[in-house]
Amino acid sequence: MSEEKTTNAPASNFLRNIVERDLAQGTYVSRRWAGTPGDAAHHAAGEPDPAKIRTRFPPEPNGYLHIGHAKSICLNFGLARDYDGVCHMRFDDTNPEKEEQEYVDSITDAVQWLGFGWDKFGKSHLYYASNYFDFMYRAAEYLIESGHAYIDQQSAEEMRATRGTLTEPGKNSPWRDRPAEESLRLFREMRDDKHPDGAMLLRAKIDMASPNINLRDPAIYRIKHATHHNTGDKWCIYPMYTYAHPLEDALEGVTHSICTLEFEDQRPFYDWVLERLAEGGLLAHPLPKQYEFARLNLTYVVLSKRKLIDLVEDQYVSGWDDPRMPTLVGTRRRGYTPEGFRLFADRIGVSKADSWIEYTILEDCMRDTLNESAERRIAVLDPIKLVIDNYPEGQSEDCFAPNHPQKPELGKRVVPLSRELWIEREDFMEEPSKGYFRLFPGNKVRLRYGYVVECIGCEKDVDGNVTVVHCTYLPETKSGTPGADSIKVKGNIHWVSAPHAYTAEVRLYDRLFQEANPGAGDRNYLDDLNRDSVKIISAQLEAALKDAKPEERFQFERHGYFVADRKDSTEGKPVFNRTVTLRDAWQK
Template sequence: MSKELKNGLPPTPPTNFLRGIIDADIAAGTYANRQDAQGESLPQVVTRFPPEPNGYLHIGHAKSICLNFGLARDYGGRCHLRFDDTNPEKEDQEYVDTIIDSVKWLGFDWHHDGHPHLYYASNYFDFMYAGAQALIRAGHAYVDEQNAERMRETRGTLTEPGIDSPWRNRPAEESLRLFDEMRAGTHADGTLILRAKISMASPNMNLRDPAIYRIRHATHHNTGDKWCVYPMYSFAHPIEDALENISHSICTLEFEDQRPLYDWVLERLAEAGLLQPPAPRQYEFARLNLTYIVTSKRKLKQLVDEKIVDGWDDPRMPTLVGLRRRGYTPEAIRLMCERTGASKHNSWIDYSVLEGALRDDLDPKAARAVAVLNPLKLIIDNFPENADATETACSAPVYPMGHPEHDSAVRRFPISKELWIEREDFMEVPSKGYFRLFPGNRVRLRYGYVVECTGCDKDEQGNITAVHCTYFPDSKSGTPGSATYKVKGNLHWVSAVHALQAEVRLYERLFIDPHPDAGGKDFKAALNPDSRQVLQAYLEPTLQDARPGDLFQFERHGYFVADQLDSTADKLVFNRAVTLKDSWGK
């Protein structure tokens, strides 16, 4: 195994701009000698992964997970898992549960020094409400009665300032009363909204009196019906970071323009005596833009709701549950995230980088097996009917040479008079350069005997139904006589008598366009009609004990996983995770 793949990660973390920032903060002691509310010492690096529980995590989230948890790990700090659950209409406990499971599956944990650090934004609603009241008292917020459409109309443009709300200079006492009425449920959704009072002429649109609290009469998955006013994410996020003593709040680039608002909220609440220094700082990195997928939660949900895919865990989906079911390993995903690094500049990463990481992870550790996916019967006419299965059995290594634990492991499987071979391995009239079976040609049955093709059977329509051959008893692989036979073709096969029947699902990319939703395109127009092919295949009998989640390399065909939901002892189902080589670039 290469050094690069030790534990699925490079041995020395690559340098990036975030590590430079953290190194400088540690050298300056920016977050040194801190204590939490209980008087416990805090590490100098505290990060967080803050998903909203309104959908399933996808491969883009994996980049943020690996970055936040990885930085905390490498600097001896801690990373919090926090649910930014401020939008009750779209959030659900189902999403909370799957997010927790996915983060664990990727190999990360939010415990530090024996203490769990799993949090919910909703746990801070009382503090956030008090913080909003403090802003009103200080003249930094007001209750507005304009509807959403009017607020958009008066927001201005990139070249023109916004227009002040008629209620911008409303007395603080009146705004406090209306804000309390909002909380009490006196007003309907959309009739009142709390806005920060900053500057309608700011060149940064995010500072033009942004909304910080709105009315939502909806049941919350965590707080039930206690609240009918909820903070906006841009207001809640910096407060959550401050209350959790986050040092480095690492976000994707789309939040860069919101950083001034992030700092403004923390500064105003510190002035009110509600927060103590040092304040967390927000830093932005380029999100993972992977070709041939969509990551919009709305579009992913559309694929599920319209039954274009078979659920969030469909192996064609870019969700972590889908990739897991497809056969992707956490080590491969972590490796891909490390290889793509952290940058301040947006760029596209080709999907083949993810596939390459999976091949590199599985190649040294996936057990080998033979599967015939498009079967054609091969009959060895001179093979004895009553042959001793023990004497004629063939053997092959279970793992590739150099495997650290199982280099000497051997699998044994029988050969018989009738075999299954791949249909493409026979041509009655061979094309130029064809070295597999055709009348008069000799090939080696991989791990077995040399055979010579004598002809084939056809049905009334002229379709080939079986191929005939004779074998040479002294040509078995691993025996002294095998060296005297020189052949160019080497065929995979399984014994027809002993083979296991299985359903094999061949998955390809869900989209044929590398940028299926770019520029407002209809992403469904780019769906790949051949993204899944279901075959009835034959496998070597050593796979009879395969369990859901077990990974194998089917020689010649790629890496496959026993399906986590559908594969049972009575019905084997395998999903192809990735081919042996990248065929999309050709």
């Protein structure tokens, strides 16, 4: 999969400065890499690491990725790409209760769809944290033996009561000073399934008076009788995430461990764990370093997993891949492009300061990439019949439309014209308003790629609604002929031939929420749902669109960018989703 280096300078990204400083200072040049993750002895037997840096994207496989993850994917894989390094695709699957293969598959698919891969220097760098359980257990035994961890038998309530507050120090557990041999015996009993869930846990021994609550003897192993998707029933004890994460980074030789800001307070424990294990010779210097950046806050969406689950389970949307959802499977189905996401990541940059990004920036990135890549087609979304009274019945002729106005090399396609056409209902007014230049009795317009026509009237139903518009055409004015400019008109409308048209379902998607910050203040975020976020219509499309393949994208002239739905389209019968309008309709 192609991973071309960024050609335009990205927006502010302080992490690039850190990487460039480390490369200039040779911070990681002494590292060795044995070809697979492992401890200090394993890597010492390897060769000098061919990767100048190693980053990682470490999702927990317990849900679908969303737009915020796209930023992290582009960041981690992008840094590795741009600095001749490797980004590891790692599943942080240390929690046996919430993880499923379905999510593993969807995550790998999403990363590859965004244009990134994990094969580098002749190796695949797809890893599972659960494959390191043996080392994590061995490291925990070392921490016990060296006096840095102990088995605590307090209840969860007792532990909460002794943890302290932001202004008051915690209190030592009555089990804190038990002999290492006793803690080691109990820890092995935990491993050997001799105690029930919650009976005891392993805690690091750091400082119960630390102003950083995360250093007040955090838990590092707990009993949990649950089947793991990867290791089955081998284990009934599992490491806590904050303990497992630094070990995973170190075993994989990660240099720059990039997290969002909520992990900043955990960094001292990250460093503490690695330093203790390096002192025991289990890990080697230089050790990974953690850096934090501001997570993505995007207007008009919710990215909270709990809220997304509510939207799906309470059927406000049709599923995780609903095109209105901010999940990557949803945005992909909507027609958003990998190129647009990568451009978005570059434009918004990376910083340590929390800020809100306007959703229109993401939409503009999609417009910019689609304008470049999407071929043009004609679609009439609100059709009304136009009859050319002086055009021979049963006859048709070819008109020619460019597939892309900025790419003449893509050629032209045939657009058949006949006596009866479909036009947009808004392109006719019986009594025109000021400044209206389209069809009304006595006015002339050009049928785009075709002839100049003059409106001569209309038909109505019993309720007075216009059902058919009538016109005559000027045979000498066909586009592309010498007479095309013989008559000047101000209006130019699009159309499709009624006998040749393809009747298709088109879904006009809009933003799922009508407020920029759903649920802000005391509001229920569900009260901010946009009740008009999807409108399903039957449209008349040019015949060429009948052969559109799932995920094929087009600009429907005048209307916006559309994609053939990857789920509901069938051969010869595509369903189209509106990706984004041609212009931002949400600007106040």
